[in-house]
Amino acid sequence: MEGSRYLDLAERIISVRGVPLTGTQIIDFAEEYNALPFDSYNTIVKTLQARIAEDIAKHRNKSRFVRMGIGVYFLRRLAGEDGRIGFKPWLKPYYARKKPEHPHRILTVPRELVSNQYESSGWPSVYEVLKKGKYDYQSEIESDYLPVVTGVTLRWRSQYLLFRVGVHTHFRSLIGCHSILLRKYVDEFDLDLFETDGTGVTSSTARAALPVLAPGRRSRLENGRLRESERVRFYQVADLLKNKMVRFSHDTGSLTLISTIDLNTVYAQLPKTQRRLENNNANWIAVQKLASVELEADSSWNVRRITEVVS
Numbered sequence: 001m002e003g004s005r006y007l008d009l010a011e012r013i014i015s016v017r018g019v020p021l022t023g024t025q026i027i028d029f030a031e032e033y034n035a036l037p038f039d040s041y042n043t044i045v046k047t048l049q050a051r052i053a054e055d056i057a058k059h060r061n062k063s064r065f066v067r068m069g070i071g072v073y074f075l076r077r078l079a080g081e082d083g084r085i086g087f088k089p090w091l092k093p094y095y096a097r098k099k100p101e102h103p104h105r106i107l108t109v110p111r112e113l114v115s116n117q118y119e120s121s122g123w124p125s126v127y128e129v130l131k132k133g134k135y136d137y138q139s140e141i142e143s144d145y146l147p148v149v150t151g152v153t154l155r156w157r158s159q160y161l162l163f164r165v166g167v168h169t170h171f172r173s174l175i176g177c178h179s180i181l182l183r184k185y186v187d188e189f190d191l192d193l194f195e196t197d198g199t200g201v202t203s204s205t206a207r208a209a210l211p212v213l214a215p216g217r218r219s220r221l222e223n224g225r226l227r228e229s230e231r232v233r234f235y236q237v238a239d240l241l242k243n244k245m246v247r248f249s250h251d252t253g254s255l256t257l258i259s260t261i262d263l264n265t266v267y268a269q270l271p272k273t274q275r276r277l278e279n280n281n282a283n284w285i286a287v288q289k290l291a292s293v294e295l296e297a298d299s300s301w302n303v304r305r306i307t308e309v310v311s
Contacts, residue, residue, distance in 0.1 A: 006051040009035065011064060011075060020074040023049035053191060060189065067188045069134045070107075070199060102170055104187040105135035107200060108145040114255050118248040123201060123257055126246045130199045135188045138170070149254040150204040151181035151298060153306075154212065155242075156263045156271055159284040161212070162293065168277030171252050177296035180303070181258065182279070184208035201257050206237040209261055212273050212282075237261060243306055249298050258302055 012035065013026045021029070023045045030036050052073050056063045066076045113129045120126060133148065141147055149171075154161040161182075165174040171183055184207055190200030242260045249256040263271055273282055285293070290303050 006048050007055055007064070010048060010052060010073065014073065014075050015078070018078065020068040020072045022071050022073075023052070026073075056191075057189070067135060067191060070131050070191070102138045102185050102187065104189055105137055106141065107133045107148040107186040107188070107190075108136055108141050109133040109148060109255055111144045111146050114146055114248050116248055116250070118246070118255070120246040121244070123199075123244045123246060123259075126255070126257070127199060129255070130201075138185070146248075147252075147254045148186040148201075149183055149249065149252055149256045150186060150201055150208055151183045151256050151258045151302075152205045152209050152241075153180045153243075153258075153260045153299075153302060154182070154209060154263060154271070154273075155260050156267060156284065158287050159270070160287060160290060161273065161282060162285045162290070163279040163282040165296070166276075166278045166280040173251050174296055178293055178299070179296050180290070180299045181296075182208040182212060183252070183256075186257075202238050202241070205241065205257075205259055205261075209237065211276060212279065213271060215274055236266070240266070243302075245302070245305060247298070247301065251297050256298060258298070260306070 009030060010026050013029050013033070014021055016033070017025075017029060026048060027036070027045050049071060052065050056065055056067060064076055065073050066079050068074050107130070109129050110132060113132065130148065134145070136142065136145070138147075160180050162178060162180055165171070165177050165179050167175055169175065169183075170185060174183075184204050186200045186204040188200075190203040190207070191198075240261045240263070242262050243258075245258045247256055247258065248254075270284060273279075275282070287303075287306070291307075295303065
């Protein structure tokens with residue numbers, strides 16, 4: 001079964017059902033309707049989901065499919081006609097010092113599943129919560145849902161990248177604060193071919209860090225297709241991540257997945273960073289001196305946890 005036939009099958013089944021479906025549901029309904037040209041086998045669901053994910057990653061907003069949740073897909077033409085799911089065309093970016101709304105739909109999770117004191121070591125503990133999420137535009141996030149954010153710290157030897165949050169940020173409550181966390185909303189396009197954990201979190205973390213380490217437009221590095229040299233560095237991020245933690249962030253009102261990228265094996269000398277509007281006065285600072293800096297709450301919490309691990 002060629003890739004296009006997988007996509008055609010998925011389109012037919014979703015059209016008949018008229019609701020978002022998972023890969024397993026698509027194959028189950030196809031078998032029920034006797035739409036499969038052969039008996040199913042163990043890998044057919046994963047192959048189908050991979051073909052849909054590849055189509056979305058390649059064609060993005062021109063794909064015939066749209067991702068409604070982790071592993072849940074719908075048809076773009078049906079989403080456009082059905083106001084129930086709140087789909088709308090991609091917002092064209094404008095270039096101003098004030099950062100526009102995030103251009104893609106953001107992963108959100110039910111608020112009732114995350115307490116105000118939620119803290120956890122490691123990311124797997126929160127994967128089941130992420131699987132219950134859905135995607136919405138930044139301005140349309142429902143009151144009983146929380147956005148999912150990644151925050152990553154850059155470390156080289158015993159030094160961490162410290163910066164002041166500028167006005168060109170999606171996280172308005174942090175403007176002017178000192179931080180060591182490069183943040184990004186987890187969006188529908190983070191589930192791409194470079195994803196390793198099946199949630200989009202690793203890809204989102206890489207896209208938060210890459211613009212600080214590589215030249216080029218932030219919008220392209222954060223959301224666009226990557227050049228071959230950039231892809232190699234992007235793919236390496238999964239192996240460089242340390243100190244994975246999760247917490248409810250009061251400052252950003254989000255479920256935040258925190259990590260550290262250890263750059264020791266990538267750079268022989270102190271890495272040169274790129275100037276970004278959202279990261280003002282960026283400097284490398286020794287971990288011992290971080291305790292004397294007035295950091296925003298999530299960064300301060302992260303420093304305490306890192307110090308505990310080191311000690």
